[in-house]
Amino acid sequence: xxxxxxxxxxxxxxxxxxxxxxxxxxxxxxxxxxxxxxxxxxxxxxxxxxxxxxxxxxxxxxxxxxx
Numbered sequence: 001x002x003x004x005x006x007x008x009x010x011x012x013x014x015x016x017x018x019x020x021x022x023x024x025x026x027x028x029x030x031x032x033x034x035x036x037x038x039x040x041x042x043x044x045x046x047x048x049x050x051x052x053x054x055x056x057x058x059x060x061x062x063x064x065x066x067x
Contacts, residue, residue, distance in 0.1 A: 036044070
């Protein structure tokens with residue numbers, strides 16, 4: 001599309017509305033769908049902390065059972 005070369009107002013308004021429509025519809029997920037959202041990252045961190053806590057408790061169980 002050639003912007004700026006046409007003097008017809010209808011072409012300019014159409015290309016303008018098209019550009020703003022594209023800007024409105026593009027979000028962070030559309031740019032790169034492989035990047036997880038904040039909610040997914042928070043959930044993933046919570047799950048990992050739970051797994052680390054469970055693993056540390058499980059590794060300390062023999063020590064407490066021997067006593």
